Amino acid sequence: MKPDALEYNSNGSNQPGRPDVQGFEVGAISGRANEPIRSKNALERLELAVERAREEVAPLRISGCVAEVAPTFARVRGLSRFVRLGECVEFATGERRQLAEVVRIDAEAVTVKTFETGVPMRLGDRVHRVGPLRLAPHPSWKGRVLNALGVPIDAAGPLRKGENAYPIEAAPPPAMRRARVNAPLKTGVRAIDLFTPLCAGQRIGIFAGSGVGKSTLLAMLAASRDFDAVVIALVGERGREVREFLDDALAANRSLSVAVAATGDESPTMRRLAPKTAMTIAEYFRDRGESVLLVVDSITRFAHAAREIALAAGEPAVARGYAPSVFGDLPKLLERAGPGEEGKGSITGVFSVLVDGDDHNEPVADAIRGTLDGHIVLDRAISDQGRFPAIDVLASISRLAQWVWSGEQQKLVRQLRGLIARYEDTRDLRLIGGYKEGGDPELDQAVALVPKIYEALQQSPRSGLSKDAFRELAEILQGKESPRGKEVSVVK
Numbered sequence: 001m002k003p004d005a006l007e008y009n010s011n012g013s014n015q016p017g018r019p020d021v022q023g024f025e026v027g028a029i030s031g032r033a034n035e036p037i038r039s040k041n042a043l044e045r046l047e048l049a050v051e052r053a054r055e056e057v058a059p060l061r062i063s064g065c066v067a068e069v070a071p072t073f074a075r076v077r078g079l080s081r082f083v084r085l086g087e088c089v090e091f092a093t094g095e096r097r098q099l100a101e102v103v104r105i106d107a108e109a110v111t112v113k114t115f116e117t118g119v120p121m122r123l124g125d126r127v128h129r130v131g132p133l134r135l136a137p138h139p140s141w142k143g144r145v146l147n148a149l150g151v152p153i154d155a156a157g158p159l160r161k162g163e164n165a166y167p168i169e170a171a172p173p174p175a176m177r178r179a180r181v182n183a184p185l186k187t188g189v190r191a192i193d194l195f196t197p198l199c200a201g202q203r204i205g206i207f208a209g210s211g212v213g214k215s216t217l218l219a220m221l222a223a224s225r226d227f228d229a230v231v232i233a234l235v236g237e238r239g240r241e242v243r244e245f246l247d248d249a250l251a252a253n254r255s256l257s258v259a260v261a262a263t264g265d266e267s268p269t270m271r272r273l274a275p276k277t278a279m280t281i282a283e284y285f286r287d288r289g290e291s292v293l294l295v296v297d298s299i300t301r302f303a304h305a306a307r308e309i310a311l312a313a314g315e316p317a318v319a320r321g322y323a324p325s326v327f328g329d330l331p332k333l334l335e336r337a338g339p340g341e342e343g344k345g346s347i348t349g350v351f352s353v354l355v356d357g358d359d360h361n362e363p364v365a366d367a368i369r370g371t372l373d374g375h376i377v378l379d380r381a382i383s384d385q386g387r388f389p390a391i392d393v394l395a396s397i398s399r400l401a402q403w404v405w406s407g408e409q410q411k412l413v414r415q416l417r418g419l420i421a422r423y424e425d426t427r428d429l430r431l432i433g434g435y436k437e438g439g440d441p442e443l444d445q446a447v448a449l450v451p452k453i454y455e456a457l458q459q460s461p462r463s464g465l466s467k468d469a470f471r472e473l474a475e476i477l478q479g480k481e482s483p484r485g486k487e488v489s490v491v492k
């Protein structure tokens, strides 16, 4: 017997209806039901009446048919006047039903891209309008792994459907009704808690080239104990990494986490949808008053997927092959993270940004940096020295750090950064033997302390999270004699 609340079954198919839209309240958003009828011409009034009837009478479906099939898209005739950009349609091909997204509309036909790859379409196949996608999360989703369409992929049975359906494309809460962001968080990652501390509801990017340690750092943050819920979007990752991330890194917080995975071999529509699905789930938990951590690895792959879709829809490429809409999609998604309305919870967003060819000024990295409340930069030169997490503390900033540090801590961090800057500036000089102790007391202090600071910052998922970063750093430094016999004065 199947309980009513269970909407669907993952592989398929003993539930009649919509095997490919699990978790989604398809077509449930009216959007037009409240439009006033006045001041419309006869044709518009008829269109609106049909729209309303369609919403009220489920069996009435608007459909068109496939007029062109290409490897990465299809064109459908008969729907142009009835669909909007971003809405979904459903293909009835053979026994399976397939969802596709509307990416372009013109007078003759609409261009759609399917969520699954290799859908066997034929000219003349019927295509039904489905409408905007909605998701109805439930508290029991914690501990589960879903694909971008909300279908469970963890073989732990069907998902329960929540009471309220949330639109996948939502607007952020109105700016003036949003709570302030000033409640300090402890992530347990020493380098972050010391140098770029975060607040609940902050949005931060982790910027690095490939293989420098982004995913490992995100996994350490996802294991942090300061959150009620953790929502993770793994976008464009290798299948192996998804399993590793969930089994190893997340183990401690697995029961608090919902993971949404779209691997690199999935369609661009799935890869672009995954962070939005994760964001929608995060919004649900936020509205329940929970402090939510949203982790997206990586937001760059979301931008790549958006680029593929935009180019297939015929948009021009403007910056490094990215179409203009990509630079609109990014802030639209990132703005949804952050504090909720007063009295509700918050979404702390951590987004990894793959900087192509280690170029930190490439357009996507630039657009993301401008939208976020801080950035943590990982440096290949540091990871090459075997220092992990490879955070370049001088290049990283948290725009909300002043809410977290006490006056004394702020002063201390300023001193530490000064020492690190001095140490790094003189690296080449020291390598060629141009440094002699005693000539510059500040440099002497930097040379004595910075290697110890670096040692204190080293951390891996296995070494566990820190409880109090300032105390632990002080324990390593305080009261000890420097190698040159001077009293360590900077950390008291």
Ligand SMILES: Nc1ncnc2c1ncn2[C@@H]1O[C@H](COP(=O)(O)OP(=O)(O)OP(=O)(O)O)[C@@H](O)[C@H]1O
Pocket (backbone or CB within 6 Å): 208, 209, 210, 211, 212, 213, 214, 215, 216, 217, 354, 388, 389, 459, 460, 461
């Ligand atoms: N904190 C750490 N402690 C020890 N080793 C680490 C740490 N972080 C990263 N590494 C090493 O760096 C390698 C790459 O890390 P990771 O997969 O996190 O990088 P990435 O930036 O996510 O890579 P990609 O761009 O391929 O996704 C790991 O396999 C591991 O060997």
Ligand SMILES: [Mg+2]
Pocket (backbone or CB within 6 Å): 214, 215, 216, 297
């Ligand atoms: Mg990675």
